[in-house]
Amino acid sequence: MTLWKEYLHPQSVQQAVEALAFSPAPAIPIAGGTDLMLDLQQGHHPPVHTLVDLTGIPELQALEIRNERLFIGAGVPHHRIVESSLVRQHAASLVESCGLIGGPQVRNAATLGGNVAHALPAADGTIGLLALNAEAEIASLAGRRLLPLHELFAGPGKSTLAHDEIIVGFYIPLRKPGQGSAFCRVMRAQGIALPILNLAVWLERQDEIIRAARIAVGPAGPTPFRALQTSAYLTGKPFCEETILGAQQALLAEAQFRTSPARATAEYRRKLVVVLLKTALLSAWHRASEQ
Ligand SMILES: Cc1cc2nc3c(=O)[nH]c(=O)nc-3n(C[C@H](O)[C@H](O)[C@H](O)COP(=O)(O)OP(=O)(O)OC[C@H]3O[C@@H](n4cnc5c(N)ncnc54)[C@H](O)[C@@H]3O)c2cc1C
Numbered sequence: 001m002t003l004w005k006e007y008l009h010p011q012s013v014q015q016a017v018e019a020l021a022f023s024p025a026p027a028i029p030i031a032g033g034t035d036l037m038l039d040l041q042q043g044h045h046p047p048v049h050t051l052v053d054l055t056g057i058p059e060l061q062a063l064e065i066r067n068e069r070l071f072i073g074a075g076v077p078h079h080r081i082v083e084s085s086l087v088r089q090h091a092a093s094l095v096e097s098c099g100l101i102g103g104p105q106v107r108n109a110a111t112l113g114g115n116v117a118h119a120l121p122a123a124d125g126t127i128g129l130l131a132l133n134a135e136a137e138i139a140s141l142a143g144r145r146l147l148p149l150h151e152l153f154a155g156p157g158k159s160t161l162a163h164d165e166i167i168v169g170f171y172i173p174l175r176k177p178g179q180g181s182a183f184c185r186v187m188r189a190q191g192i193a194l195p196i197l198n199l200a201v202w203l204e205r206q207d208e209i210i211r212a213a214r215i216a217v218g219p220a221g222p223t224p225f226r227a228l229q230t231s232a233y234l235t236g237k238p239f240c241e242e243t244i245l246g247a248q249q250a251l252l253a254e255a256q257f258r259t260s261p262a263r264a265t266a267e268y269r270r271k272l273v274v275v276l277l278k279t280a281l282l283s284a285w286h287r288a289s290e291q
Pocket residue numbers: 028029030031032033034035036037038054074075100101102103106109110111112113114115116117118122123124125161165166167168192193194195
């Protein structure tokens with residue numbers, strides 16, 4: 001059985017969106033193929049007519065400071081993110097999340113854009129990026145647009161991208177003094193692909209006070225979850241045991257955990273999330289003191 005009929009190699013973003021718009025349908029993008037190929041082979045994705053390979057597009061490989069923000073092209077593989085001193089300086093939670101994805105072979109091929117576009121609620125790179133207030137640059141025949149990352153997700157495995165749109169890359173605010181981020185997760189010992197639970201924190205400190213915070217958790221709902229009430233609770237509070245305890249209670253109150261037969265019960269996730277929150281808060285707070 002063939003899983004596709006045509007395989008195209010566009011060399012630019014414009015060629016890619018034209019290929020998606022005008023090739024025989026269904027036509028979909030492929031990057032590292034580490035999610036898509038398995039989904040096609042195992043019947044979790046309906047057969048496609050045209051695969052549009054994004055790996056030959058130089059613009060999607062960029063990793064640089066652009067317009068006073070960190071730009072990471074959607075086609076950048078996880079291993080480059082992990083090895084980048086720029087990303088380490090400005091986006092520690094992303095380095096930590098991408099560094100835990102699969103093994104070296106997967107991280108060599110799999111891309112950040114694929115991790116996000118697959119739209120799974122607990123995708124590690126996605127959760128690491130969500131806490132950083134990233135924006136995605138989207139291209140289609142109509143032109144380019146910027147979208148807050150959380151607006152890319154419509155449901156489990158479902159993005160808000162139209163069929164002729166691709167993600168070009170992600171813009172992340174540069175880290176300022178007093179800011180820090182961290183990511184942690186728990187995975188089954190023999191687990192592949194998705195964690196039992198992951199969590200990312202970004203925060204800004206002023207002396208001993210938390211000036212602002214952002215928390216992302218997966219899986220804690222049908223889409224990658226932003227814990228807005230917990231973030232609001234933390235804002236303006238002194239960084240101390242009592243505040244961490246209050247934040248743990250706030251997170252338990254707003255996050256919706258469910259039991260997934262292959263991974264963990266909801267009850268176990270509720271026990272884990274308070275530990276992950278404290279660990280990530282301490283790490284981000286410590287980093288916020290570094291230059
Ligand atoms: C052994 C193994 C272990 C893994 N471990 C983990 C793990 O620990 N944590 C984790 O989060 N994931 C894990 N994964 C899943 C996977 O590797 C990641 O989600 C990866 O980042 C997907 O990227 P890709 O380039 O391979 O995407 P692809 O498989 O090429 O594409 C995935 C989806 O995104 C779409 N797409 C790709 N690029 C774009 C773009 N630029 N614009 C629009 N749509 C696009 C494709 O059409 C497809 O629907 C694992 C996978 C394997 C096989």
